[in-house]
Amino acid sequence: MPRGVWPATLAPVAQVLDHGLDLDTVTVFVGENGAGKSTLVEAIALAFGMGPEGGSTMSGHSTRPSESPLWEHLALHREPGAPKSGFFLRAETMHGLFTFLEQHPGARPEPVFHERSHGESFLDFVIDRSQWPGLWILDEPESALSFQGCLALIGLLQAIVDDGLGQVVLSTHSPVLAAFPGATIHEVGEWGLRRSAWADLDLVRNQRAFLNAPEQYLRHLDAAADGTRPPTQ
Template identity: 60%
Template sequence: MIDAMGRSQTPLPHAYPIRRVQESQHLPLARTRWPATVPAVAQLLDQGLDLGRATVLVGENGSGKSTLVESVALAFGLSPEGGSTGAQHSTRATESDLAEHLHLIRTPGGSRRGFFLRAETMHGFYTYLEKNPSTGSPDIDFHSLSHGESFLELVGDRFRGSGLWVLDEPESALSFAGSLSLLATLKEILDDPESQVLLSTHSPILAALPGATLLEVGPWGLRPAAWEELELVANWRNFLSGPERFLRHF
């Protein structure tokens, strides 16, 4: 496609920020040390992981999906408790040191911008924003909103332009309608060929992100799967079709 100035408007392939994540050759992580003892982490260190425009990790609690997501965010330069590369918010460090042992293969000329939405630390991040308002217009009063509203407002306000947009279990604050709204926003973000989404979730709604590579995380490590093949989807279908079958065991 050619614009009015005669310039090509065809999006460049692989223009998103990160093409691959692998172990650093200069600082390898001993496989006997946590989190390398987690199968998904060990697989990434041993084999590396190619990232597409959108990558969604799903799996049970403790499977390692959040550890992987937050480590990529930190290796990219994003704030460990949420925010952009410029955020300096920090309370009590709980993240692993995996990021120090990772090497990101970036796209030449790819965006260095991004944002990390880490669900478990958002309340403290809102206070940080209150104390450090943006230059120009004041920030949204996130504390005055409901939990779900604040998440959606944050995404709408901060996830703009090209960059790496990382979300760790954002559905924790969202209703069914809120999850659909976030899904629509992420789909719009991916209309930009220079933007990239990395997401961990327990939500079958968010796992349905169009065009995303789905990786099921578990004792096997990481395995690609179609949406309808996910254990997450099968479990929800089984429960909704007959909740009494599950409840009789409690």
């Protein structure tokens, strides 16, 4: 992929194209909006054969193509005997995926996910497929989940990993999900990818500082609204 063409203009994408990336049993990407983490996990899912809007390998689910061509330039290498199946679940397109599943039922009955709440249906999907071995890729699942829901998702995915049934790749803005036990965390930004400890993440430091003194951040929003000062801390 030419380095002057998006998404290779993003430092994390260029780093992966130039040097590759080893995925661990649980790999977590964190970073600001637009940094490239969702672009990376989407490309991994597509290179593995999953639908761009979610689903299993060979699902074929797609409504409005918007994915980058990055996946065409990635080569995934599996360990001998590794499962070839997988699941891609992204919060922004999950309801479209659930409609696709209703319209294309498999041989076995499964939950009607639309009859559950946003977060409940997300967790139900993981529960329903938790006995299928493979690669689990989740893009910002906290969009569908409460605090307790995030903890429940970690528990479900941890059980899948502990049973030797899966490998997890996760993109998130949630410090809760980023705390996945034993995960390798990559902080994504203008520097590219850098491995980080949970406590050292900007995500964790910023949210901890906000929770300790929210007024220090919120007062700048009022100042920005009346034009007296920029919204910086």
